[in-house]
Amino acid sequence: MSVRALSLSRSFAYLGALGCLLSPQISCQRESGFSVAASQSAIAVAKDVNPANLSQHVRELVRQREQETPQPSPYWGNMMLRRRNAGQYIDSYLAAQGLTVVHERDSQHSIDTDNIYVDLAARPGSAQKGQYVLLSGHYDNWHVGADDNASAVAVMLEAARILRTRSFLRTIRIIAFDREEEGLVGSERYARLHQGESVSALLNMDCVGYASHQPNSQSAPPGLGLRSVGDFLGILASDAGSSTLGKVMRLSTELPSPVSVLGLLAPGTGHSPAASAFLRSDHAAFWKQGTVALFLTDTADFRNPHYHRSSDVPDTLDYDFLQRSAQLVIAATAALADEE
Amino acid sequence: MTTRRLPNRLPNGLPNGLPNRLPCWLIGGLLGLSLTSPVQAAAPQSEALQSTARHRQEIYVPAGLVLYSSPSRLTVGVGGGIGYRYELDSIWTVYTEGRTSYFSGSIGTLAAGITGQFSLGAWNPQLGIGALLFFGDSIRVVGASGDVPSRAAFAITTRISPLRFVRGRYSGAALSVDVGCGIDTAARCGLALSVALLDVGLRF
Numbered sequence: 323m324s325v326r327a328l329s330l331s332r333s334f335a336y337l338g339a340l341g342c343l344l345s346p347q348i349s350c351q352r353e354s355g356f357s358v359a360a361s362q363s364a365i366a367v368a369k370d371v372n373p374a375n376l377s378q379h380v381r382e383l384v385r386q387r388e389q390e391t392p393q394p395s396p397y398w399g400n401m402m403l404r405r406r407n408a409g410q411y412i413d414s415y416l417a418a419q420g421l422t423v424v425h426e427r428d429s430q431h432s433i434d435t436d437n438i439y440v441d442l443a444a445r446p447g448s449a450q451k452g453q454y455v456l457l458s459g460h461y462d463n464w465h466v467g468a469d470d471n472a473s474a475v476a477v478m479l480e481a482a483r484i485l486r487t488r489s490f491l492r493t494i495r496i497i498a499f500d501r502e503e504e505g506l507v508g509s510e511r512y513a514r515l516h517q518g519e520s521v522s523a524l525l526n527m528d529c530v531g532y533a534s535h536q537p538n539s540q541s542a543p544p545g546l547g548l549r550s551v552g553d554f555l556g557i558l559a560s561d562a563g564s565s566t567l568g569k570v571m572r573l574s575t576e577l578p579s580p581v582s583v584l585g586l587l588a589p590g591t592g593h594s595p596a597a598s599a600f601l602r603s604d605h606a607a608f609w610k611q612g613t614v615a616l617f618l619t620d621t622a623d624f625r626n627p628h629y630h631r632s633s634d635v636p637d638t639l640d641y642d643f644l645q646r647s648a649q650l651v652i653a654a655t656a657a658l659a660d661e662e
Numbered sequence: 663m664t665t666r667r668l669p670n671r672l673p674n675g676l677p678n679g680l681p682n683r684l685p686c687w688l689i690g691g692l693l694g695l696s697l698t699s700p701v702q703a704a705a706p707q708s709e710a711l712q713s714t715a716r717h718r719q720e721i722y723v724p725a726g727l728v729l730y731s732s733p734s735r736l737t738v739g740v741g742g743g744i745g746y747r748y749e750l751d752s753i754w755t756v757y758t759e760g761r762t763s764y765f766s767g768s769i770g771t772l773a774a775g776i777t778g779q780f781s782l783g784a785w786n787p788q789l790g791i792g793a794l795l796f797f798g799d800s801i802r803v804v805g806a807s808g809d810v811p812s813r814a815a816f817a818i819t820t821r822i823s824p825l826r827f828v829r830g831r832y833s834g835a836a837l838s839v840d841v842g843c844g845i846d847t848a849a850r851c852g853l854a855l856s857v858a859l860l861d862v863g864l865r866f
Contacts, residue, residue: 355808545729545736546801557804568808575806585804587811589767596738596766597801 355572356657363490363660364653368577370484371652373645379415379476380468380531380644381636386411387466396433397504405462405500408475409436412461412498415479416440419486428511435508439497440482444659445489453492455659456524457481457651458509460502460604468636469626471502473531477648484652490659492522499604502528509604513611521608523566523658524615525651528603530555532626533643541624543599546586552625554582555647558600558617560592560609567616570654577653581646618651720747720833722863728763728771730796732844732852734811737800739763743771747863753778755788757821761856767799771856773840777821786833788823794840794854817844817854833863 355361392402416423421440428435438461444451459474466472478496485494500508509526533553534540540552559567567585574583588597592609600617601609608615620643623629628638725742745759758774775792797814804810819842826835838861844852 545731545738547731547733547736548803564810567804568810570808571804571806572808583806585808587802587804589799589801594765594767594799596736 355576356569356661360657360660360662361573361576363488364573364657365576365578367484367488367656368649368653371480371645371649373641375480375483376476376644376648377636377641379479380472380639383408383411383472383475384466384468384636387463387472395504397507401464401503403462403464403501403503404466405436408461408463408472409438409498409500412438412475412479416482416496419482421482421486426512426515428515430511433501433504433507435500435511437497437500437508437512439495442482442485442494442496443489444493445491448491450491450522451493453520453522454495455490455492455522455655456495456497457527457655458497458499458524458604459527460500460508461498462501462503462508464503464630465632465634468634468639469532469620470529470622470629470634471527472636473529473639473644474527476644477527477530477651480648481652481655485656488656490656491662492659494655494659502604506604506606510607513607513613517611521613522661523563524605524608524613525618525655525658526603526605526608526615527618527651529620529622529626529629530618530647530651531639531641531644532620532628533640534625539625540621542621543596543624545596548584548621548624552621553643554584555643555650556584556586556617556619556621558586558588558592558605558619560588560615561590562609562612563614563616566614566658569657570616570650573654573657574650577646577649579646579649581643581650583650616654618647620647718749718865720749720863720865721745722747722759722833722861724759724761724838724858724861726838726857726859727855728761728769728796728857729855730800730815730817730844730852732815732846733803733850734846735800735802735815735852737766737769737796737798737815739765739767739769741769745773745861745863753780755779755790757790757792766801769796769798769800771796773819773856775819775821775840777823779826781828784827784829786826786828788821788826788838790821792819792821792840793817794819794842794856796844796854811846815844815846815852815854817842817852819843819854819856828865831865833865835861 386407387404390404390407395401426437538550542548571585588600592600605615605617628634722745727740730737741763743761747757749755756776761771763769772795777788777790779788794817802811819840821840823838838858840856842854844854
């Protein structure tokens with residue numbers, strides 16, 4: 323080996339050592355949490371979550387669906403959907419809370435959608451009252467759909483009950499999207515129609531009530547090494563939401579009954595082939611627009627064997643997990659709405 | 663009561679965590695010694711050989727896939743790039759290459775290292791060590807602490823190029839593999855893999 327070779331080999335070895343030295347420094351960026359005031363407000367609302375309400379909503383939504391004759395999807399003939407009764411249940415519960423319920427109906431291309439939402443007005447005089455924090459989930463279903471997606475609708479209704487009595491810096495809008503199962507139709511229409519609005523963040527839920535504490539109860543897309551026990555709430559974000567994801571993850575540890583969480587950050591707007599499994603719910607249209615949007619899920623068919631089956635019934639849910647998930651979602655909504 | 667924030671750097675300008683990373687320097691030092699010590703004594707002889715050897719250079723184009731999989735990220739892509747080799751003598755060659763790939767988003771990789779080779783006719787297999795830097799898009803896992811893994815990940819790799827052939831001004835290789843240990847989590851080694859399904863080069 324020549325002197326030059328020796329010198330170069332030393333250089334490479336030192337380069338390796340330098341990389342080793344720097345790697346821990348470049349490997350993570352520490353995100354700060356919510357402000358103290360926002361965190362305290364969030365923790366206070368989390369304590370108000372009533373597990374009996376969540377269970378009652380899930381069972382009532384399922385009962386309503388059982389009474390409804392499923393309709394074939396105009397998109398997919400073999401998909402039998404139930405929408406109407408759940409929509410009526412949401413409407414009547416929110417109206418009973420004293421909230422003004424808006425039905426945003428659309429029938430483009432002969433496909434009707436009915437997105438239902440309520441606004442929880444911002445504090446009078448707030449400089450950020452023109453900004454929205456959105457909390458969403460879909461209410462259309464295959465079969466009776468206890469986990470998919472009565473669990474999320476139950477959390478939304480409980481959020482409305484708790485948050486309506488408080489006021490925040492931003493307006494909170496709780497939205498029940500229609501026709502998610504047929505290709506995210508309702509949320510895409512909503513995102514297009516409300517494109518000009520200032521949205522601080524969206525928290526979208528799809529399947530948030532199923533957990534298993536058995537080994538190997540959790541699977542994942544190929545190459546992605548998630549935990550093997552399906553007892554966590556997955557929180558997904560695109561690049562635009564990385565900071566918000568970090569804040570919500572930190573908030574989860576501060577709650578009185580924290581739910582185990584796992585955050586996943588999709589590259590860019592999440593539209594790369596490797597992240598295609600991350601776009602399977604109503605947040606997708608918002609990611610595409612570059613909006614800060616978090617997707618909260620129990621990972622659906624990567625965990626739940628009853629996914630899109632008639633066996634997705636209330637007794638298969640883990641109500642302790644649902645309560646903890648609800649506490650985090652509602653607390654995060656409050657913190658995002660009250661963040662300076 | 664107030665909490666004073668610790669400075670990021672010690673008064674002498676060294677990063678806070680330096681003492682904790684001494685093993686890194688030791689590994690680097692050992693790597694350097696392992697490459698240099700056995701042949702240090704033979705250096706004058708090598709220099710004599712070098713004076714008659716021609717330092718050939720090569721531009722090559724690799725195409726294939728890259729993968730980085732660890733508890734904190736998944737980076738995977740298919741693509742290609744360009745590389746440069748410099749023959750130090752009849753055995754040792756240094757290389758550097760850059761690639762762009764796409765699948766988990768847009769990914770860049772930079773590699774550099776040194777390989778040893780022998781020749782049996784046109785057959786010119788290589789074996790070496792190097793460093794591989796991944797940057798760009800990947801699926802990243804965020805723990806409960808809320809710390810978001812950065813866009814870059816680094817690995818120490820072994821280059822294995824068993825099917826490399828050289829004839830005159832041209833070279834070609836199939837299934838060249840850089841495989842190694844990715845350093846982006848404290849506890850575990852990530853799998854770093856870069857496979858050149860095919861690379862073709864022009865020597866001058």
